[in-house]
Amino acid sequence: MTADIETNSNTTNSHTLETQDVKLVDVAIVGGAMTGATLALSLKKLSEKLNRPLKIALIEAHKPGSEHPGFDARSIAIAHGSIFELKRLGLWSKLAHLGTPIENIHISDRGHFGMTELNAEDFHLQSLGQVVELERVGQVLFKQLEASDVQLHCPETLAHVEAQVDCQLLTLNDGTQIKTALLVAADGVNSKVRQAFNLPLEQVDFEQVALVANVETDKPHNNWAFERFTNTGPLAVLPMAPLKGDPRVSLVWALTPSEAERLQSVAKDEFLAELQQAFGFRAGRFTQVGERFSYPLLMSHMPRPIYHRTVFIGNAAQTLHPIAGQGFNLGLRDLVSLLDVVKQRLLAEGEAVDLGSAKLTHTYLKSREKDRFSTMTNVEFLVRGFSNDHWPLVVGRSLGLRLLSWLPPLKVPVARAAMGWKSVS
Structure with missing residues (x-):
């Protein structure tokens, strides 16, 4: 399956880009905000700890600013x-x-x-x-990324993605092509990866x-x-x-x-x-x-935050109302679960490991079901229960x-x- 990412009129279509040498990586992460950057750095540390070198690519559209006004940072x-x-x-x-x-x-x-x-x-x-x-935080994480051997493509965006049997083939707007065994989408609620494969997203x-x-x-x-x-x-x-x-x-x-x-x-x-x-x-x-x-x-969520050789984490998998302040915390648990699954596969299969296998993605999916469901249910309950003046609810919550x-x-x-x-x- 192939999918083009929608681009503006100033962006060259991926099919007209010059052919370049294809980069081969084990994991490609689309989205380098807090969740994606943390995952990239954590994967590098895991590979060093296990003495199992992993090639990791991180694609992010924006670099953190060197300065920011004191009131403007979230x-x-x-x-x-x-x-x-x-x-x-x-x-x-x-x-x-x-x-x-x-x-x-x-x-x-x-x-x-x-x-x-x-x-x-x-x-x-x-x-x-x-x-x-x-x-x-972004400035600190990017300094660490730039000092590591993570293949950092920033500022850069995804133009085209093609699902192949043994990989996902990514084409960036500058013409760079990347073949990855495992694609991780950490590119937010409007995930270009999710849209490229027309995967469902449920919203409240x-x-x-x-x-x-x-x-x-x-x-x-x-x-x-x-x-x-x-x-x-x-x-x-x-x-x-x-x-x-x-x-x-x-x-x-x-x-x-x-x-x-x-x-x-x-x-x-x-x-x-x-x-x-x-x-x-x-x-x-x-x-x-x-x-x-x-x-x-x-509140949005993907019913199945996986696809062929692809895993969705953080806001790409689900976004929460800020009532309980659990958005990043749930996303961090996504990436920690993914790291644990990757570690298990590396230890069990060694050099022969296929990080994009259906076994890995489905193991990840199962590991996240209970936590995702309970957290989203509890947040929705809080929003419904505390955002109105219906007197029985007022008395009950007070x-x-x-x-x-x-x-x-x-x-x-x-x-x-x-x-x-x-x-x-």
Whole structure:
């Protein structure tokens, strides 16, 4: 089967490109954001550990910028369980200096009596997770990639892919051709690899838009994170490293599409006033806001995130509502499962291993079924349960949050999910 990737009018069609020598690799990864870059580096470390050289290619359309304005970088929370995995992969030591610890999480229901807290010390931990700015992480990961022998094709895009019996044949927009035993799609929700093979994607539209910004406050956050549920959706405030000495936090605010459009365009003072009214003063007074971004909130997933000699991971396999902050954490568990399957095949089959075999891809598929299903189901439940003012749900969720405060043992499963302990239990 062959498939062309849609390109714009300024891009040369793959069939007219000059013929070049074909590069042969064991694994080609399309998409070099956090998940794809982490996988490439982890595969290299695995091959060195097992003394089994692997040829790895990484194709990514954009390089991380060398500089970025202090308010414009998106941030994510890396759960405690994910940090455990990044340490095991030998990567966290390179990223730790970029993290801001989450020591406490305050959860509340706006306008109602329900609230509770999760505290790291209650679980004998230094933190429940770390907040990092994606662009700064990208710069660190790409420096490591450039210092490795990973075949890095960046900035470059996929123009054409052809499924052959013993490989996937990739053609890039610059004419480079790559034959790979295993193709890994880590290229996001609009995956070009998925579209090229016309594979199904199921979506749930929550009819919400996430408004994202970095915000300065008039007092230190003291490593508190906040999740406040409103009738339009959750409002999350995450601690960040100060900028030029000024305390700041990362904001993710779920709104109706019309409200998000309005709040993205109002004057900064008006935006800060409405944010203050919606959130309250637990984080102090909001004093400044950077550039505001927005994106629709959908939950999407591929029913079968595999294809002939192809595996889909991270946002290419599924995207989550940010209500529980589990997007990257679930994607990291994807790549850790893939690494475990690759390791098993390398140890069992040695030099004769076929990393793109149906046995490998189906073993990976089976390893991810339970975690993917339970995580997506739990996230959808949270969104449905906390994004409306239907009074039976209001009473139920408020009572549930209060019970967590009154009966601390009930917090354990909540904390385990928040910290991504599935992978270390």
